[in-house]
Each structure stands twice: as structure tokens, then as C-alpha cells.
Amino acid sequence: MATRRRSTKRSEPERLGVWLFGALGGLATTVVVGARAHARGLTGGQGLLTETPLCDGVPLRPIADLVFGGHEIRPGTPLQAAREIHEQNGTIPRPILDGVKADLAAFGRSIRPGSKSNAGKTIDRLAGTGRPGAPAAETLREQIARLTADIEAFRRRNRLDRVVCVNLVSTEPALRLTKTHRDRDAFERALDRDQRTAVRPSTIYAYVAASLGLPFVHFTPSNGALIPAIRKLFEENGAPYAGADGKTGETLVKSALAPMFRYRNLRVLSWQGYNMLGDRDGVVLAEPENKASKVESKDRLLSQILGYPLHSKVAIDYVPSLGDLKTAWDFIHFEGFLGYRMSLQFTWQGCDSILAAPLVLDLIRLADLATRRSENGPLRHLACFFKSPIDVEEHDLHAQWHGLVRYLTDAGAQG
Amino acid sequence: MATRRRSTKRSEPERLGVWLFGALGGLATTVVVGARAHARGLTGGQGLLTETPLCDGVPLRPIADLVFGGHEIRPGTPLQAAREIHEQNGTIPRPILDGVKADLAAFGRSIRPGSKSNAGKTIDRLAGTGRPGAPAAETLREQIARLTADIEAFRRRNRLDRVVCVNLVSTEPALRLTKTHRDRDAFERALDRDQRTAVRPSTIYAYVAASLGLPFVHFTPSNGALIPAIRKLFEENGAPYAGADGKTGETLVKSALAPMFRYRNLRVLSWQGYNMLGDRDGVVLAEPENKASKVESKDRLLSQILGYPLHSKVAIDYVPSLGDLKTAWDFIHFEGFLGYRMSLQFTWQGCDSILAAPLVLDLIRLADLATRRSENGPLRHLACFFKSPIDVEEHDLHAQWHGLVRYLTDAGAQG
Amino acid sequence: MATRRRSTKRSEPERLGVWLFGALGGLATTVVVGARAHARGLTGGQGLLTETPLCDGVPLRPIADLVFGGHEIRPGTPLQAAREIHEQNGTIPRPILDGVKADLAAFGRSIRPGSKSNAGKTIDRLAGTGRPGAPAAETLREQIARLTADIEAFRRRNRLDRVVCVNLVSTEPALRLTKTHRDRDAFERALDRDQRTAVRPSTIYAYVAASLGLPFVHFTPSNGALIPAIRKLFEENGAPYAGADGKTGETLVKSALAPMFRYRNLRVLSWQGYNMLGDRDGVVLAEPENKASKVESKDRLLSQILGYPLHSKVAIDYVPSLGDLKTAWDFIHFEGFLGYRMSLQFTWQGCDSILAAPLVLDLIRLADLATRRSENGPLRHLACFFKSPIDVEEHDLHAQWHGLVRYLTDAGAQG
Amino acid sequence: MATRRRSTKRSEPERLGVWLFGALGGLATTVVVGARAHARGLTGGQGLLTETPLCDGVPLRPIADLVFGGHEIRPGTPLQAAREIHEQNGTIPRPILDGVKADLAAFGRSIRPGSKSNAGKTIDRLAGTGRPGAPAAETLREQIARLTADIEAFRRRNRLDRVVCVNLVSTEPALRLTKTHRDRDAFERALDRDQRTAVRPSTIYAYVAASLGLPFVHFTPSNGALIPAIRKLFEENGAPYAGADGKTGETLVKSALAPMFRYRNLRVLSWQGYNMLGDRDGVVLAEPENKASKVESKDRLLSQILGYPLHSKVAIDYVPSLGDLKTAWDFIHFEGFLGYRMSLQFTWQGCDSILAAPLVLDLIRLADLATRRSENGPLRHLACFFKSPIDVEEHDLHAQWHGLVRYLTDAGAQG
Numbered sequence A, B, C, D: 001m002a003t004r005r006r007s008t009k010r011s012e013p014e015r016l017g018v019w020l021f022g023a024l025g026g027l028a029t030t031v032v033v034g035a036r037a038h039a040r041g042l043t044g045g046q047g048l049l050t051e052t053p054l055c056d057g058v059p060l061r062p063i064a065d066l067v068f069g070g071h072e073i074r075p076g077t078p079l080q081a082a083r084e085i086h087e088q089n090g091t092i093p094r095p096i097l098d099g100v101k102a103d104l105a106a107f108g109r110s111i112r113p114g115s116k117s118n119a120g121k122t123i124d125r126l127a128g129t130g131r132p133g134a135p136a137a138e139t140l141r142e143q144i145a146r147l148t149a150d151i152e153a154f155r156r157r158n159r160l161d162r163v164v165c166v167n168l169v170s171t172e173p174a175l176r177l178t179k180t181h182r183d184r185d186a187f188e189r190a191l192d193r194d195q196r197t198a199v200r201p202s203t204i205y206a207y208v209a210a211s212l213g214l215p216f217v218h219f220t221p222s223n224g225a226l227i228p229a230i231r232k233l234f235e236e237n238g239a240p241y242a243g244a245d246g247k248t249g250e251t252l253v254k255s256a257l258a259p260m261f262r263y264r265n266l267r268v269l270s271w272q273g274y275n276m277l278g279d280r281d282g283v284v285l286a287e288p289e290n291k292a293s294k295v296e297s298k299d300r301l302l303s304q305i306l307g308y309p310l311h312s313k314v315a316i317d318y319v320p321s322l323g324d325l326k327t328a329w330d331f332i333h334f335e336g337f338l339g340y341r342m343s344l345q346f347t348w349q350g351c352d353s354i355l356a357a358p359l360v361l362d363l364i365r366l367a368d369l370a371t372r373r374s375e376n377g378p379l380r381h382l383a384c385f386f387k388s389p390i391d392v393e394e395h396d397l398h399a400q401w402h403g404l405v406r407y408l409t410d411a412g413a414q415g
Helices: A002-008 A026-039 A078-088 A094-099 A101-109 A121-127 A140-157 A184-192 A201-212 A228-236 A250-263 A279-286 A288-299 A301-306 A352-372 A380-385 A397-414 B002-008 B026-039 B078-088 B094-099 B101-108 B121-127 B140-157 B184-192 B201-211 B228-236 B250-263 B279-286 B288-299 B301-306 B352-372 B380-385 B397-414 C002-008 C026-039 C078-088 C094-099 C101-108 C121-127 C140-157 C184-192 C201-212 C228-236 C250-263 C279-286 C288-299 C301-306 C352-372 C380-385 C397-414 D002-008 D026-039 D078-088 D094-099 D101-109 D121-127 D140-157 D184-192 D201-212 D228-236 D250-263 D279-286 D288-299 D301-306 D352-372 D380-385 D397-414
Strands: A016-021 A066-072 A111-113 A163-167 A216-218 A240-243 A267-277 A311-318 A325-335 A341-351 B016-021 B066-072 B111-113 B163-167 B216-218 B240-243 B267-277 B311-318 B325-335 B341-351 C016-021 C066-072 C111-113 C163-167 C216-218 C240-243 C267-277 C311-318 C325-335 C341-351 D016-021 D066-072 D111-113 D163-167 D216-218 D240-243 D267-277 D311-318 D325-335 D341-351
Touching (some): A016 A140, A016 A201, A026 A066, A026 A078, A026 A352, A066 A101, A078 A094, A101 A111, A163 A201, A250 A341, A250 B250, A250 B397, A267 A301, A279 A311, A341 A352, A352 A380, A397 B250, B016 B026, B016 B201, B026 B094, B026 B352, B066 B140, B140 B201, B163 B201, B163 B352, B184 B228, B201 B228, B250 B288, B250 B325, B267 B279, B267 B301, B279 B311, B380 B397, C016 C140, C026 C066, C026 C078, C026 C094, C026 C279, C026 C352, C078 C094, C078 C101, C121 C279, C201 C216, C240 C352, C250 C267, C250 C325, C250 D397, C279 C288, D016 D201, D026 D279, D026 D352, D066 D101, D094 D101, D101 D111, D163 D201, D201 D228, D216 D352, D250 D267, D250 D301, D250 D325, D250 D341, D267 D279, D279 D311
Parallel strands (some): A267 A311, B016 B163, B163 B216, B216 B240, B267 B311, C016 C066, C163 C216, D016 D163, D066 D111, D163 D216, D216 D240, D267 D311
Antiparallel strands (some): A341 B341, B325 B341
16 A cells, blocks of 8 residues: 555655644544544544545545644643543543554644633633743744744654644634734734734634645634635635634534425524533633634524525533533424424434544645645635635535535546 | 416416326325415415426416316315314414315316225225215226226316326335236236236326326325336326325435435444324324335435445334324434444424425426426436435435426526 | 202302403413313313312312403403414414303403503513503502402402402513512502512512402512512411412423432433523513523422532523424433433423413412412412422422322312 | 441341342343442442432441352353443443452352243344353253252352342243143142243243242343242242332333323323334344333333323334444323323433443342341332332332332331
């Protein structure tokens, strides 16, 4: 297999760098554990689109070639994080945990203190005393220089041709967008005068990736990352980006089911969605200012798919006992022939990080592919991965999917 | 409005005949009540695909132009049937019932005694003493001649250019198919020698429609209707047909949801579906020999959509108190990244006849359109209407839908 | 039957008065329609505890003997209210509506303008222009005198020995209780100086009933009705009272299920309850200040039954399309042997007024019985009817029930 | 506390023997693992009624004093069985498994080959080649002598004063009961003439326990165990017995909820229960002849609690992917005031062995207590533990519970 790979991609560098913002979170930990377990043959490709026959012939980088590093604000090691997941959720089985210990240690050596700039009180609280080695005080420009140097050092040390950056930090309170965020120069001036209220950690991370011309996957709903000024910077530097907010659970089901009501001309009167989750994610989303970002991302799609406004609600509640095992109940009230009213309800019991981790791996490989194909700006063909796909109005999962299939067919033919 | 219609379809006959086999069943009654209520402006187009913007510009016959007649084995009148539905299920509201009384009386005058040939013991029992005017004894050939004459008389009396035939009779026990059913001549010989075990009522009805060269919509799962010999007869006489088994409730949801699991490479381990319904339909399906036809039609699609075999079950139970308000619960157990197991469950609470009646009206209009466009044989573009679309392997609701959209776009452009 | 009644209650007055505060609400309308339909033999005793064998031999007043009047702030007639229910929810069937028209007209003649004193903005809005005949301005003392006179006139006109008063007005914003409400004299002085912020409409209604020495059923959660000062007044005047907040749906199920977890020593970790309803009730409860009263009443019981604090939530959402057909979903996460976690979830689909109306009729009859038995103060044996039974710590439905059974057995023996 | 125990049971033997029929099944394994983990302080008392304050002062034997042995027909060791559970269901956590390894080894040394007499084809198949050491052929009398000797040897070796026997073998096909089973002598004669069709393995086990005068807990629904002839033998030998069929999941919820409908005079029209489970238990119950016993036990209680016949169904389906994590969905359709129909549905997701194991431990301790109190015959006060309590007509969980509370209060006062 090594032989085949070498022959088909002789001109490619040996390995692909992956830089995770939020490197010790439940999702990042599951991504790294899963990638390494897959590389070592300890687990199959379940959950990975890029391991299905659809991607046969598409020149994607093997998962085994990924090298991981990242930024993090909390103390701890990847092994501690993985053990916590094993014990609390059981989603990382013991044999897999045991099998990737050395890999987690290597990953841990590439984790550097991240950004806490204006992160909001809940995230500050979770960060606790912070990560050892983080500077006590620094200006935004100093911070940007530091984070940039971290990624550059990772690239050099691992002799990487390319690093895909992925934003996995907790959902932040919404950033109030002003003229400053819309204009490249205005935003640079805000950084120059150290205007901390103009940024969130995601803003800094996205800015660093854009400055370095690296592809960027924005997997959370935080609106502070891909502000217009930063999108322009990505485009100037010829790097593509994808986002926002991975579509993993209740919203995925919504976007799969809603078209059915449209096909049958059944009018949806009300669609109520109740989400419960525990874990660090649940703590963050229990905070009204953080929750608002998420709810908007989850609620918008229905009227777009159905073509009319409707009564809808998305609630997110923190239920500590559930841990990462999210449970959601949706109730859909609809009207059919002769005005008769009927209902559909569903209960989704999934594990967010188990559902999201393979999407992250898929997105890394597809962002790498797009970069090699010299694609630039928002990767619209990846809409089916996101709750709020950038510059895409289509929320129907099936239409999004068929767009991706066309892209992959084309990429496979050329690859 | 009459003026506009006349001007746009000057070369079309004034009205379109619709002949319903099973004319006093809950579904047929809802079809006629709904069509007339719509024609009189008593109800909107909810549930009707053919009343959505997708059909703008497609030259479909207005619902107000449909004239109804049919065959039935039970005694009674359409008004009695509609009143029973109003009282037991509440799906036909009183103002609508009052508004279409005269129309139901007219429909009643075009109902003739149907076929009970080898219908099975449950349907025989429901038929009771049978419909007044039915001949005490007749050979299959005599019966065919009588039913044919009924439709011809309906056509002449109403000066109809075309009659669309629709099979709405209760699900029959499966017919064991032999060489006799595969060969045109062999089947004619079986009729000649009055071989009653070779047919079900649906066989006779389909044969009559095919002989008359009339378009035929097979809305039930009974396998005795569109046997190969009769399909050939339709094709010889240049008439199209569509079927089988309207996709209205739990199976509709299944075919909308299953693709989502494929997109995300989430392996479905088990898919259990439990259906409960009361009513005459429930009585018939409580009978194992009748239920078998239905279950096979509901269960087949999952492995086709997912691409692998899986543990699945479809149960149908008779729960008298529910009447026509069907309730179904599905439990889906699936495996994701790292082999982790999760679940989705849904409860569907719909009313079968309310969901099915608009599909029947859509199919009548689309079968009429296809006939005018000189289409012949199975109407594959109507796959999204059926649980077991004839000669179509695709069960993914969304792929089926996109096929229909392409057809309608084309028909609209030409219309 | 008339004979039997006459003989057993020779010394009793002919009829029992019932005065409904909130006389045109959905619940009051269903109470009167149901009572009269039952009296006329148009419906059975389903839902009525007092019509089961448990009450055989207990000297309860026949439902046919109840005479209804009440206070209301909105314009309209009982027939209009009943028609609205018939059309929107279908819970009052047409034959019943037709059969009690004359009775509703009679009831309408005994409805008088009620109290809007400090009702809160949502109830004010729903009251619209108010009921014709209501005085433009009056002091609290003038209002009390007017309402008292209304009930006295009703009693005289119908030659009633006793009138049971029932509070069915919409849930009010909580009244902040102060020393004024705790002391009989202080409260009288507050009325004297027309201190409107010290009362809600329920306060006025309860005060009127207490002053007249009439039994009082408090069927809503509003805390302004049975304040200590008024409870003392009831006790001084020798009248019993019962409340608060009828236990009809999700809370009923909760109080039936929670003991099971206790019996099995299964530790409930989280109990999340999501309630959805439309209708006027839903509008009122959508208002945070009104909702707070209700949520507290629904949430309190779990830790009392289970014996330990737990993570719980009660959400109430306004979903207009549901009307009075309330849907609630509860998720219960619990821990068993070896610390293993499991779950139970339920979906309740009930109609609040259909569930509550028979409880109101039961309570009227049982309050009348208690009065005849010279009982006084809070009727603790009626705890199983209420979410927040007054002076009762026991929330276990079964324990409450066994208490009622003992009472009825005793009353039957003496009756 | 150790002091208290010593003082209260000075005259008691040191330890209590427990003999498990079906010693390597999932339930028996969880019982032993759990008892030893509890004894070693590795897990709390969750799930155990006998560890709640209700039993304070009741002279129950400490769990740490139980010594286990048993009969089994399959090969293997307790450690293998526990590992299989850990890996497939995760219900036995790794730290607990590690902590009780030595105890499982000791238990394994007390497991002897059991009875396969007329067990039915499914159980035969699961037994495979059988347990090493089982005699190739023996008469019923020889088998009884062998099994008796096993228990006697266990008692002697561990110097036990008393052994409680517990039947945990898989649900057997129903035994057709004849005169032979009703009469002590007739049954003895059937054993003498080696009439194998007259027994099931449970019959043999119960006979052995009865002959030895040992208390017997019948935790399964098999009707062959407590046949009249054997019940007489228990009574002659002065040993009490309890059964049948542990009430752990869906039936438990049923018996907790059904009384609520009675209290409110809400007429249950239909109660449909669908159970899904995998595992060895699921395989056995997938067999129609074995399932029949279980279904009857689960279905009977509703009409008893409600007081009228109703439409009900209990389905049990084998869904391998679920393992021991049973999922059940119940749908309850009921009618209230004015004949209005409503519904309640619930989904139970529990783990059968986790729910059953603490009941088994409770029953062992309570059967031991009853024996010390010289109780004899069926232990009716333990009805709340069983789906089909012997000689008890009351199925209402709450009434059963209050019976137990009275017994324990009494036992505590005397203890």
C-alpha cells in the first residue's frame, strides 16, 4: 500500500499537517484518537465519507499521513483528555486508548498555549488557571506573532508542505460586527491599537491561518472567525476555507426530513426541537450568550427548506448526567389534505464527538484536496457538512449531498 | 375560470373520467369528497403536489373536471361512507360533508357491483351479503364483459374521451404466480376455462382496464394486478400504468431518512418498524395472508437504499380504537465512528386516507398527462409515489423526487 | 332514579349552586357542557371519579342537580365559547353541543362582569374591551360588594341552599406576599385603603367566597387566592377549601411514575419535562411572569417523592397550532445497580380541558359533601386532585389516592 | 456497624449459601459480580431495596455473607461470562471486573453440570456440547440424586446452615400440565418411571430444592417449576418459595402506570407493548414456544388492574445489536370525558440484568428472613418483585408495595 501511495502521489509531500484550535477538547481528542486508531488498523472507517466507495479514485491523502498539533488554553495532556472520555462516556474503548498512547504523547508535544482574548466568562472559567507556559500579558499583535510562530515551528519540525487549520474551540458569545470587521484595513488598525473587544479567540485563530495562507475549517458556530476582513485575507493569500458549525445530530435529521414535507405539500405548522447535553459543551451552551449563536445556526434552515415561515423553536438544555451523549426530541405538527392535522416526533440519541470527529477528518482531507486543486474562498461543495454553510442558501441535505457527489465525481475523473 | 379553461384546452374533451375499483372504501370516499370540496372551493390544495408551483405551466387537467364512477362489492352509498368517516375519524369535517352531498349522490349513481373472484376469506366476510344487483353466478368471462360494459356505459353517459382507472381495493392475499400469468395466451386460456384460482379481483380489474386501453393506477400492494400477461396487454393497447402501493406514512419517512445514514457512513444495525391501525384496512391486514403482501412492500427498500443487508422488521397490528389514525413507531440502531452505537426513534401519527387521497388525485392527473403525451408501459417517473415502484430499483425518496422534478420541468416546457 | 334521589335526600335542598370564576374559559365551558350533557344522558361518566363504584353509597349530589353561574371579564356567551371549542379542538362533539344549547343560554344569563384588578398585562390584553356592563371604575371595596351581590342574587333567584365557588381564571403573575397578606386585619386595612397592588383577581374572588362562607375550589396555581389572611377568613366562617392547581396531565404521570423509581432504589439523575400547548392558556403561560407560577407548581413534587434533590426542568412552550391538545415529552435519566445509567421517556398527548373538567365536577361534589359533613379548612383528602395540595407534603399519587379511598369508605359508611 | 451485626446475629451461622440454577447466565453473573463488588466496597447499593432506610432495623443477612454456587449446562467460567458482559454490554465496568476476579474463580469451583431434561430445542442448541463432567445418560431419579448431592456437598464444604435456591435458567417452553403434576404421588410415580416429557429442567431444580427443604426463588416465567405437586412438597418440608418472573422493565412501568388510569376513570382502549432485546435471552424468546410463556406473564396484569377487558398486545422481538440493553415502546390509547380519545407512549431503555440482579439479591435476603421467621408456602408479601406473583391477584405495583412495607415494618419491629 505504501508503494501504491508513493507511485500515485510522487510529487506530494510525505505527510499533511493538521493544526487543531481547541486541541484538548472532547472533539479534538476523538479526532486524533480516531485518526491514529484508524492508521493502526484498530478501527474501521465507519462514519467517514472519505472511506466509502464514493471516494474511490479521488486523490485524498491517507488518514495515516496526518500529523497533529494545536493550540489549547486549558492545562492537561491528550492522554488525560482521552482517559476522561473513556471513563465518562465510554466512547473511546480501552483497547483503542491503549493502542494510541504513544501517538497521543507525540501529539501532546505539539500543543501550545492558545488565545483567551475576550473569550467570555464561561470559557474563562473553564480555562481555570490556564495552560502552563502561556504569557501573562501580551498585545493582540504579540499574541498573533506567537501563535503564528507555533504553527511555523510545527511545520518545519515535521517537514510539512501544508497544514490544515481546524477551529474546534467552544462556541463563543456572538461578536457584535461593525465596520471594523468588514474592512481589511480597518481591522488591521484595530489589531494595531490592540482593540480586544473587536475579537474573540476564533478571530485570532482565523487571522493567523489566513495570514499564513493555510486552508481553514471552521467547525463551530462562532461568528467571530470568518468575518469579512478575514475572508478577504484568505482570498488574497489563495487559501480556501469551509464552515460553519458541523451538522451532526438533530439538525442533520431536520435537514433530511424537512424536504419530505415539501415534496408531499404537507404544511409544517410547528417544529419544536429540544436538545439536552452534558459535558463541557453543555456547560458552555447553558450560558445564554453562548447559546444564542448555536440556536440561530440550528433554527434557520427550516423556513429555507420549506419555503415559508413557520412556528419553530430550538431549545438547548444542560443535563450533566448525559455527558456527551446528546438526546434530542423534535415534535413536528403538520397539516394535510382537508386541513387535517398530524404529527411526527423523533428522539435522537447520539454522541456528538463520535458523530463530529469523522466529519472533521473528512473536511481535513477535502480541504487539502481543494487546496491542491487551487480552489480558493468558501468551499461551497462542502455544504452538507455544516449547519450554516458559508455563501450557500441551500439547506436541503439531499440537494447539498448531490452537489458534493458531482464534485467528487469530477475530482475522481481528474485525479 | 371556466372561460380560461376552455380557451387553454380547446382541443381537450370537457371532462376526465375516473373509475375507482373499491369505490366505497375509506380512501375512495376521501378522494371523491376531497376532489369535489376542492372544486367547490371548500378546501385548499394542501397535500396535492399538483397544486404546487412545481406544476405551474404543466398542462394538468383541473380537479374540477374529474367525473367519478366505480366498482364496489359492499352495499351502501358514498354519503353513508362519508358520514361514517366523519363520525369515526373526524377527517371529513361537517361543512365539507354538507357541501358535497349532491356530488356524492351523483357519484353513487355511477357505482356498479364489482368482482369478488377469489378475494380471500377476510374480504369475503367484509363484503357481507354483497352489493344489490350483483349477479348470483357468472364465469370470469361473463364478469369481465359485465365490468367492461359498466365502464363503457359510464364513458358514454358522461361523454368522456378518457377514463383513468384506479385500483383501491383492500390488500389481497398474494397470488401464486405461475407460467399462466407470464404469458398472454396462457392467461387468456385460463380465463376461457374459468380458472378462478388464477385470479384475484385486482387481476380482473386490471385486465378490464388493459383491454379497454385505459391508463391504470395500482395504489395497493396486491401482486395479482400487474402480472406480466396484463402488463403486455397494456403495452399492446398503448396505455400506461403506475404502481404499486402508495407511499404515505411510515415507509415515506423511512425512504426520506435512510439516505442520511448512507451519506454519513453510519451503519444501520437494526431497523424495527411497528405499525398500528384500526378500520377496515386494519381488519384486512390483521389477516396473515393479506399482511404478507404489505410487509414485503414496506420492508424491501432499506437494504436497497443503504446498500447492504440489515436486521429489519415491519410489524402491522390491528388496533381497533385507532380507526384510520395510524400510529407507527420505528427504532433505528446504528453504529458510527470507533464502532460506537447510537439510536434514532420516531413516532408517526398520520391518517392514511388523508395522506393517500391527494396522491391518488395527483396520480390521476399525471397518468392523464402521460397518456396525452403518448407514454406507454410503467410510468417510472412516478416512483416517489409508491412503496414498490414498478421497474424502478431506486428507493431513495430524494433521488425519486429529483426524477419527477426533471419530468415536470420537461412537461412544463413542452406544455 | 328520581324516586331514589328524592327519598335519600329529602332534607336536602333541591339543587346545588356552582359559581365559576372565569366562566367563559375553555375549562369552565367544558365543565358546564359536560355536566348538562351528562344530566341529559348524552354522555357517560368517563373521567369522573365520582361516577365509579368507589362512590357507591357515598351521598353525593347528582350532577343533574348542579346550577351554574359565574364571573367573567371577556365579552361573549357560553354558546359562542362552546362553538369555538368544537371548531378548534373538536373536543365538544356536535351532537352534544346541539343537545345543551338551551342549558348554555340559561348559564349565560347568570354570568356577570368579573374582576380585572391587577391581573397583569397578558390577561388585560386577552380581556380586550371587557365585558359589557362592567363598571368603568370602582374601588376594591365597591368591587367586592358588587361581586358578593352577584352571588347572593344567583342564590336567591335559584332558591339555592349552598353555592360552591370554583376558581378557573387564567394563571396570574405571582403576587409578592408580605405581612399584609398574612394578617386578617392588615389585609382588611389594605382593602380599605384600596391598595390594588396587594391583590390579584383571584384574591378578590377568594375573599368574596370566604366572606360568604362558601366552599371554594382553587383549581389554578395562582398564589394570590389562598393567602393566609383569606384562609383564616374561611376558617372563621366555617367553609372548607381545596387547591391548588388541578393535576391533569404531565404532572399526573410524573406523580404516578416517580414512586416506581423509589421502590426500586433507582436513582433519578435528571428529569426533564417539556410541555407544549396552544390556546388562550398557552398565550397566558408564554408570558414569563405567568409561567413562573405554573412551573414551580409542576416541578416541586419530584424531590419530595424521591427523597433527594435532582436535576430537573419543566419547560412550557406556546405552540399555537396545538390548541388545547397539549403534548408533553419527559425524559428521565436514572442510575441502577453497578452505577449503570438507563432512561425512560414518555410522550403525553392529552386535552387539558377534557382532563380537567371531570376533576372540577368531582371537586364540586366532594366539596359539597365536605361542607355537609361540617368539614372546615383545607380538604387534605383531596390531594390527589392537585399539583400543589394545600398543607399536604405527600405528592405520591398512590399514597394520595389511598387517603381519598379511606375518606370515601368512611363517608359511604356514614352516608 | 460491624459491631451491631455481630451482636444481632450471634446465634446465626456465619454465612448464607446461595445456589443459582443457570449459574453462568448474564443475570447470575451480574448477581455474583455485584454481590462481591458490594461486599468489597467497589459499588454502592443502587437498585437494592434491602439497602434503603426502609430496611433499617430489619435483621437481613449482609450481602458480604453470601456464598455462591450453582448448576449450569453450558461450558465456561464465571470470569469468561463476566468478561463477555463487559465487552458486549459494558454493564460490568472494568474496575469492578478486575476487583472480583478471585471471587469469580471461587464461585466457578462451586459450579456443577445442570439439567437439560426436556429443555426444548433452543436451549439445547445454546448448551452446545454441554458442560464437561455431565453424565452422558442418566434417569430422572439419577439426575435428581446427583443434583441433590451437589447442593449438599456445597453446604458441607462451606459449613452453611442454609442455602437459598434461585431459578435463573432461560425461559422454557410451557409444560402441558396434567393430573400427574397436580398430585404428589402421581408425580413421584412419573419420576419413578422416568417420564421425561412430564418435566422441564426447572421442574427438576424445584423438586431438588423442595426435597431438601430449602427456600426457593423462581425468577423466570417457566410454568414447569412450581407445579402443584412440588408446591405441596415445599409445604410439607416447611420451606417457603417466591415467584414467578421478576418484574424489571416494561411490565414494571405498566404496573406503575395502569392504576393512574383507574384513579382518573380514564378508559384504556388499547395498550400495545413492543419489546426488543438481543443476547442469549433474546435468542430464547425469539422461539415461539418459549416466548408464549413470557408474553402471558407480561400481558395478564392490565385487565386485573383496570378491572375490565381491553385490547392489548405484548410483542417480544429479537434484535441482536441491542445485546442486553432492552428497549421497549408502549402505546396507550385511552378515552376521557365526553368520549374524547388521547394517548400516552413511553420508551423504556434499560438493561435487564442490571435491573434484575439487585432484585435477586433482595429476594435472597428476604427469603432467608422469611425462613428464619418460619414462614412457609408462597411469600405473598413479595408480590411487587414479580410479574406473576403466586397466589396474589393484586397487580397494582403500589398496592403490592404497601403490602411489602407493612411486612418490613412488622419484621423490623420484631427484629
